Amino acid sequence: MRRIISVLLENEAGALSRVVGLFAQRNYNIETLTVAPTEDVTLSRLTLTTLGDDRKIEQITKHLNKLIEVIKVVDLTEGEHIERELMLVKVKAVGAQRAEVKRTADIFRAQVVDVTGSAYTVQVTGTSGKLDAFIRAIGELSILEVVRSGVSGLSRGEKVVSL
């Protein structure tokens, strides 16, 4: 089962390598990973998605918690949550394709953020599923390049992960 694990950790050199190393060392899988400092620059917030049954996820969260620089670990998928991913797609846009790409972008509430005579760059945000759907809708043949940010997320409601 796919899980979104959110980690609050010290914003220190080497902290990220310990998280990534843990996954490699223990044969856990990282599907996506995103990390950046928070409003408090001494802290980083890391979100990763992984696959595993309950037992594996329990081990992952326990081992993450053991890392000295990790402050909090939350499995967002345990409760109601919001997840977002950002994607930039460079698409071939020549002749009739130009209108088609624009229409598809509108349907997905995506924005064209760069234009040339033969290509559009489209920005899409949403759940990973929505991003996948956009790629299918545009069609692989017209896609020139894709970059995705990986998933970020927060719990719904008033629950927060903080110091």
Place this chain on the structure above:
Amino acid sequence: MCSGGGGRARIVVAFPQGLVPGSGTGPWSQPGSGRRKWSVPGLEGSQPHMTVQSHQVKDTAVERLSGGDMLIRALQDSGVDYIFGYPGGAALHIYDAIFKQQRVQHILVRHEQAATHMADGYARATGRPGVALVTSGPGATNAITGIATAFMDSIPMIVISGQVSNELIGTDSFQETDMVGISRPVVKHSFMIKDASEIPSVVRKAFYIATTGRPGPVVIDVPKDTTDPAVLFDYVYPETVKMRSYSPATRGHSGQIRKAVDLLLTAKRPVIYAGGGVIQGEACEVLTELTRYLEFPITNTLMGLGCYPATDPLFLGMLGMHGTYEANMAMHHSDVILAVGARFDDRVTNDPSKFCPNARIVHIDVDPATISKIIPAEVPIVGPAQPVLQDMLAALRERIGADPELLDRSAHQHWRQQIAGWRRQHGLDHKMMERAVPGASIKPQAVVQCLYQVTGGEAFVTSDVGQHQMFAAQYYHFDAPRRWINSGGLGTMGFGLPSAMGVKFAFPDAVVACVTGEGSIQMNIQELSTCTQYGLPVKVINLNNQALGMVKQWQDMQYGGRHSSSTYQDSLPDFVRLVESYGHVGIRITDPADLEAAMREVFSDKLRDRLVFLDVSVDPDEHVYPMAIKGGSMCDMFLSRTEQS
């Protein structure tokens, strides 16, 4: 290792026999955790008695020290008496700081791996963190095996590695290696000094992390420029450590302890399964009290040996792959298991899906990740063994005191009789020494039995890895903790001699024996030279079967007797002449009739101050039994070459 142009300083330090190291208290233990008393039962006569002074002196002017001096001063203030290490270019400022002081003694080893094992042996024997110091590059990489050994067995250790100067990092400079990166999977934590001013606080944190929670090794990587003698800083050793991201459990959850008590009271066929965490957590006394109060049978893991007196009737011996028949049978047939400081290692459980089918499990461990990792626990309790067991014992006393019928003593009596029957049926033969036939080959088990008798069960016994390790674990009965010192988790050959040396530095008056084999001893035999330099009279008992015995045993049992690369084709050295060339005493025996006399000679007063190497030619065809049958349950064992359980 390979001093980068700086040359190796030959540091000769006389080691007076009377010098007793150690500090009464470790100032790195957190305030409020109480002043921890370091003691080894039965060794009150040689108690460490050093005191730590500088951090207690307040109101003096702040000293100005270089990074190198601060590092050594911070080690002093952390209660360190010995550093085991090897100099080299990147560490030379630190070595100069060592030269200028007296309080911390540096022990020059012959290989960095040995330095880490010495620090490790010192830590296992005393409970205080061992300290190793190595240079960058090959010095650092040579230390990795020892760090991994300590990591797998949760041993507190500080490893300081020199590093090339900050401006050279990342340029593939001479003797540069990414020590923090290479060591990352095998440390509890690591630090890279970025600015010399951090040194005192990093050292303080390193000791705190290494010794609290589930202990483990901590690496401090020190770039050469941060130890520059020309740059001075205000030296302040932090009184306390505050880390918002690290707060190990200090007590168990009282509700969970209540649940555990409820479960224990339902038991008809209980077993206590205790591991190294009981020793690390200083919980041996309370565990013994609890076990005797309940009269539950108890088994120890390889790492836990000594946490419960081996000569006590409730003790079943070691469990697991080479555990006793009765311990493994009792585990398999139990209805309640109280696991304390043990981690259900694959060398214990055999096939986890067949593990103890009727057992309901209480699992106490300070590391939550250990609980339910392999075998799901019905009642998990996260916390240090000592306070958890104290709370549990108090709750049991209260409940049973109010209603003695709560404990089904007659069922327990019946259960203990059943176990005694198993022991009579297939228990270990502890009379192999007495039954030896003169002129026949010497049985390795008999050598350990003889060692046990001659040392009165009082020795510190270190071992290497292989058949000799299992024979030592099976036949030397440890009645006190911290006396059995071996590499359990990583299984590191070459561990025995240097760890024995670490123990001997910690307790110079104690009897320290290294039980080894001709394979393992050659993995760190160069340390015989270190023993000469510091006059370390450890005793080496070499069970020489002229083969890599455990490998050969597996090849006998699983590979049709094809001994692929497990023998040496007559290339073994003459160990007696070898140790004599280092200035030590060597004795070789081949006849069981000579065993006892030779063993007495090794431990005689006459040779008290000499390293003695007893090379015993043992039966090359001996196997270790019992041995778990792969893929079976705990009660599936080979009992001899021809019998199965």
